[in-house]
Amino acid sequence: MIKTGIIGSGSMGAGIAQVAATAGHEVLIYDNNPAALDRAKNSLLAILNKLAAKGKIDDRTAKAIFGRIYFVDNLLAFTDCGLVIEAIVEDLGVKKSVFGQLEDIVKQDCILATNTSSLSIAAIAAACRKPERVLGIHFFNPAPLMKLVEIIPAIQTDAEVVKNARLLIESWGKLAVLAKDTPGFIVNRVARPFYGEALRILEEGIADVATIDWAMTELGGFRMGPFTLMDFIGNDVNYTVTETVFTAFYFDPRYKPAFTQKRLSEAGWLGRKTGRGYYNYAEGAQNPEPNREKILGKKILDRILVMLINEAADALYLNIASRDDIDLAMTTGVNYPKGLLKWADEIGIQNCVEMLDALHAEYLEDRYRCSPLLRKMARDGKKFW
Secondary structure, three states: OOOEEEEOOOHHHHHHHHHHHHOOOOEEEEOOOHHHHHHHHHHHHHHHHHHHHOOOOOHHHHHHHHHOEEEEOOHHHHHHOOEEEEOOOOOHHHHHHHHHHHOOOOOOOOEEEEOOOOOOHHHHHOOOOOHHHEEEEEEOOOOOOOOEEEEEEOOOOOHHHHHHHHHHHHHOOOEEEEOOOOOOOOHHHHOHHHHHHHHHHHHOOOOOHHHHHHHHHHHOOOOOOHHHHHHHHOHHHHHHHHHHHHHHOOOOHHHOOOHHHHHHHHHOOOEOOOOEOOOEOOOOOOOOOOOOOHHHHHHHHHHHHHHHHHHHHHHHHOOOOOHHHHHHHHHHHOOOOOOHHHHHHHHOHHHHHHHHHHHHHHHOOHHHOOOHHHHHHHHHOOOOO
């Protein structure tokens, strides 16, 4: 078993550590904040005890998993690690600094991975003398429960490193998908319209928050509506990811952030964690009821869904990932009810093109441009599946 190092003891770092230790690996968690390290230790112990209490694992297994996790306050402890996964703040400068330090500590054949959700893997790898051993291994929160992991090679990454990393992650019981090193990779790129188009519909006054959420859950079958989900993620986090992707794509209007979300973030209305976001989570608070008018609901669903399909089609067109990995990523990474490319086939590719063209004709914004792949497939009468 490969000894695994985790840098960062927050919920993501601790979650990855739990996954690796459950798979039988010896795991070292490092954090430069002793209080954070203690919190992670107590939290992991509580989680494993809870799993044992619920009968998900027995007491002996819980103790064995926890016994394989070591909490360290010095990176020098990583000397014998075969894999190190960094899960710290989304700051390129900080990540590059950490990777630069790591290279002087770990073995020559140690794989160095970042759990970044949107930053350039190539830029992080460039901080190392051996960039060919650096790649992205992006888990989804909570890591022990979410099956999907995005594997993202940088242009410098050696093919053997990618193969070994993928096999290792799959041995941990995860579903690994391969993504090109572009902003947002698969999930955080393709999912942008779920939030962005919902916000646009709200800002135009077409429907309120509750109605949009109702349309997407009751008519679309999504597990959470966009506003419920943004409140769950945190409006500060969701806005920052949107802004990062928008900037990284040279201000492509498809990824343009919404002032509504920016203002909520500035006001401290971050969602569930602050008790107020798009909804009010205070005890006894009365939130608005949705308008359950089916024609309006279908209009909302169709608009958001066709924008999601367009994004998925463009990801395939630009070789960000394979057809199979795109649909797998969206159903397992963000629990969409169907793969978007399969959904496009059900709706009809020609119908998708016509809906996008109608939006473009209405708004005359590049935001609504139809993917060349969708247009070509409609012309040739082809399907994704």
